[in-house]
Amino acid sequence: MTAEPPKEKRILYGRRRGKALRKGQRLLVEQDLPRLAIPLDGGPIDLGALFSSTIKEYWLEIGFGGGEHLAWQAENHPDVGIIGCEPFLNGVAMLLGKLKEAGTTNVRLHNEAAELLIEELPAASLTRAFLLFPDPWPKSAHAKRRFVSHANISGLARILKKGGEFRIATDHADYGAWILWHMLQSKEFVWLAESPDDWRVRETDWPPTRYERKAVEKGLHPVYYRFRRK
């Protein structure tokens, strides 16, 4: 009988590695990643034990890419513990460089797909979650790979506190409609848009990401959705 691949391998559709890391990046990954990585052992994660006692609330960023947004949020909210989730090692190395340069200490990492981390985070433990420019998987045969799904929305609803916020951005028209279609069916979230500028324009506390800059350079018009956990 063939053994089942580990669950992590079954969930992730994207790449784990790109071009070889530079020497400095390799050192950061060897020295800093083990120190900042969140151990998953099947039980609810003890966030208080992972972060300093000065931390007042916890946020999660899923698929942070090169970490521009996450590093900015961490630097600007030193009393928030930010959990970054990114399976692509080259992105993790880029974020580690930014954290080191700024001396940021309120970030912990999960260098794997977000789904398992979400399963192990305690219920109602986060006040904010970000999903910025998730892979659009544009071919309809691949749409089931999209991160936004009823299962992942329920998982995020479970770990967000009432009143918590879930921010999602995309530059992909189809995925934008897909996100709304899924989120508006959820009984656990309400869309915080009252006028078109509420989703056409980024909030001032929402810096751009690398992927977003490239999309805008190509003439695309991203959408920025904010949902409140009921």
Ligand SMILES: C[S@@+](CC[C@H](N)C(=O)[O-])C[C@H]1O[C@@H](n2cnc3c(N)ncnc32)[C@H](O)[C@@H]1O
């Ligand atoms: C299009 S990139 C956007 C990166 C970044 N948010 C930005 O805007 O620049 C999507 C990212 O999601 C990551 N990703 C894909 N599947 C994921 C999953 N299941 N959990 C967490 N991250 C994932 C990819 O590795 C990739 O870095």
